[in-house]
Amino acid sequence: MGVLTLDILTTAAILFAVAAGLMIILGVMKLINFAHGAFLTTGGYVAYLTGAAGISPWLSIPLAGVLGMAAGLVIERVIVRPLYARPLDAILATWGLGIVIGQVITLTFGRGVQFAPSPLSGTTALFGVDYSAYRLAVALIAVLIAGALSALLSFTRFGLNARAVIMNETLARGLGIDSAKVRAITFGMGAGLACAAGALITPLLSVDPNMGLPWLVNSFMLVMISGVSFPSLLIASIVLGGAQVLVSTYVSPILGGMTIVALAALVLRFNPRGFSRA
Amino acid sequence: MSITHRTALTGCLVGLVVVAVAPFVLDTYLTNILIRTLFLAAVVMTVDILWGYVGILTFGQSAFFGIGAYACGLVFTHYGFGPGWALAALALALGAAAIVAAGTGWLAFFHGASPLYASIITLALPIVLTQLIFSGGNWTGSSSGLSGFPTYYWDLEVWFWLAGVFLVLTTTGGWLLVRSDFGRVLVAIRENEERCAYLGIPVSRIKIMLMILSAMIASVAGFGYAAFSNVVAPELAGFQLGTELLIWTALGGRATLLGPVIAAIGIDTMSSWLSGAMPFLWKLLTGIAFVVVIVLLPRGFAPLVGALWRKLRPRHAVAAPVVKLTLAPVKLMMQSNESASPPLRIEHLSRRYGSLHVLRDVNLVGNATELLGIIGPNGAGKTTLMRCISDGNERTDGKIHVNGVEIGRGSPQHVVGLGVGRSFQNTNLFDTLTVGECLKLARYRLDGARLFDRGDTVALPQPAMDILQATGLDQKLGEETRNLSHGMKRGLELAMVLAAEPSVLLLDEPTAGLTRPERMVIGKVLTRLTREFGLCIVIIEHDLDFVREISNRVVVLHQGAILMEGTVDEVVASDLVKAVYAGHTEKKAA
Secondary structure, three states: OOHHHHHHHHHHHHHHHHEEEEHHHHHOOOOOOOHHHHHHHHHHHHHHHHHHHHHOOOHHHHHHHHHHHHHHHHHHHHHHHHHHHHHHHHHHHHHHHHHHHHHHHHHHOOOOOOOOOHHHHHHEEEOOEEEEHHHHOOOOOOOOHHHHHHHHHHHHHHHHHHHHHHHOOOHHHOOOHHHHHHHHHHHHHHHHHHHHHHHHHHHOEEOOOOHHHHHHHHHHHHHHHHHOHHHHHHHHHHHHHHHHHHHHHOOOOHHHHHHHHHHHHHHHHOOOOOOOOO | OOOOHHHHHHHHHHHHHHHHHHHHHHHHHHHHHHHHHHHHHHHHHHHHHHHHHHOOOOOOOHHHHHHHHHHHHHHHHHHHHOHHHHHHHHHHHHHHHHHHHHHHHHHHHHOOHHHHHHHHHHHHHHHHHHHHHHHHHHOOOOOOOOEEEEEOOOOOOHHHHHHHHHHHHHHHHHHHHHOOOHHHHHHHHHHHHHHHHOOOOOOOHHHHHHHHHHHHHHHHHHHHHHHOOOOOOOHOOOOOHHHHHHHHHHHOOOOOHHHHHHHHHHHHHHHHHHHOOOHHHHHHHHHHHHHHHHHHHHOOHHHHHHHHHHHOOOOOOOOOOEEEEEOOOOHHHHHHHHHHOOEEEEEEEEEEEOOOOEEEEEEEEOOOOEEEEEEEOOOOOOHHHHHHHHHHOOOEEEEEEEEEEEEEOOHHHHHHOOOOEEEEOOOOOOOOOOOHHHHHHHHHHHHHHOOOOOOOEEEOOHHHHHHHHOOOOOOOOOHHHHOOOHHHHHHHHHHHHHOOOOOEEEEEEOOOOHHHHHHHHHHHHHHHHHHOOOOOOEEEEEHHHHHHHHOOOEEEEOOOOEEEEOOHHHHHHHHHHHHHHHHOOOOOOO
């Protein structure tokens, strides 16, 4: 029971960390970043490289974040900005970008599976059970990210501008807010978060050129169901992540893999607003 | 025989001849590759109809290809082989694809669903399906798939002809479909789905039907491919193939049908050649080409080729076939006169957004032959009232009866079916459609649309004719609506609403931005509509003089509640109304 609870909580935290970058971009830019999966993969390879170079695995997370942010700024300028008026095309272009990133990674590292060293090994005793220390650390980091993002949106000038753009972009521009800059920074942050999340989860799993895809679909479902709000994303992660853990444990891991997608699709069919009013 | 049909027949025959000759010209290797490619090209054709014409960005068409392939593989491996079994397997392929497509469509398409949501459902479909195949154990062959099952070991030419004829026939069918009247309805859905719903077009049902149809074509293609190649693998149903289909469509040029088919044949054949030599680099290059095309050439390469073609061969301008107007027999409009219950009855209507009450306890009756003016300051809830009447999902509480029928939680097209017509505050028409096509669209609910042909007449009721004549639109039936003046757009909007023969007409500032003479014309038509045709018209208007000229009764809405009701003069004289409007009178004249 203790293990199951911890599984649910850490799974939810991981899902939250992975989906946060996607949600920021959707919230401010009204755009689904289908390169999200490729950014996660890139973060995973950053973790693998830092591990191979003998640098402390803890550093791989901020390193991936910075790298992702820089790449995000460039990508926003070149690919995303011309497509603001065509959201479905933006999906395709970011998807194509994902293919390009995936192929570059394949060409560089090969198709095989690689592993990254874990910053924390062994287990910690918690609630009377021994549990993977790194999974607990990941959960803690996810909570920190949630706090930092909420603080950023609530207490900073950028957050105020971003919220203004979310609510009414035309009016925000009229008030002198440089919405193009807000969008650029947002995309950079979203990409950075995605890369950092990739580096964060890689030590738990492994990394291969297609690792991001299942995460992309799950994140997308979580974001769709929670609207643009961090608290409801947290709730969605716990509810759907919990369902995933339960199905994987008691029914079959393969069916568990599709639980989030199937459940979210059904919830949205009957209540298109999902959890956003909850 | 129309020009469209003649072109289709010619194209079809040319295609068949090319298919018949090709195996004798090509070498074995290329023929082999092309058989797979031709099957896939038929699937790409369906992707282009769904995405290019209707605007459904689908990642999941490969799932149906996979369903067809697995139907073949599973039946031949586990149950039996022979003509009877082959037919049974084909029936299974069609049935399973149709059922899965219907389920997917039901999930993805409903009034108010976002196109993003539909896309992600289609992305989830192949992922879920592949997972199911993986978990199928020996029955589905899990990750290695099924191979070596008995099949017809016909000559390569035979398979090539089968695949080619299938592609040519389905593409001809698709080509006729998108050029028919029904094809115009599809384009209208892509351009402005909301507006289509308010014209009474069953948008979701049309999308689901198309989804089923294209799934069945994809499934047959998958079946054919499996029977030919003797191998089925989870990749055939996977999202990777699904996105490749999209890429080919984008590169070839969406909404051109032939462009994607040609792109599919070209790129897939090239891949088979090049991927042996440089597998990942080739995919990288197509990926880059895809991004560049999406950003810089959103319509793909086909329009470029088309423009070049026109430059080389300046063609004699073929005038767009202009439709003729005929008079529709009056049916619905007069009936509302005799029925006992009033056309519109609103009881205790309220609408809340969270804690904000936009409408509270509104009670209102609209009678036949009555023109009811709704006035009130900005933010009084006038437009929300219209929205609540025309969409059953809008209101928080209360009941609305149209011609004695409670609208319940019906979608806009359901409410339109009960006899409500609604015009919008802003003129949102269909930019690339002509005036005549817009009018046909407005008649879809009553007259339907031809599936593989274009009608050359459109029957309109007298009031719609009047509007067209008064605004001079009857001389511009072949004009695209984006080229119309503001006044003409207003006129067309009104004519479209009237073409659907409503008994309750909801007009949201129909004369905003119009000149005085234009207003007079519209005012005259509206008066005639109530007097001669017995309509109940509810009109939102800021110009009190205009309201005075045409209206018998005025309702003043203030902060979501009815402030007073009476004739225009009573209302204007009222101190209460003056107080509400004080300081607001010069605001918002238009």
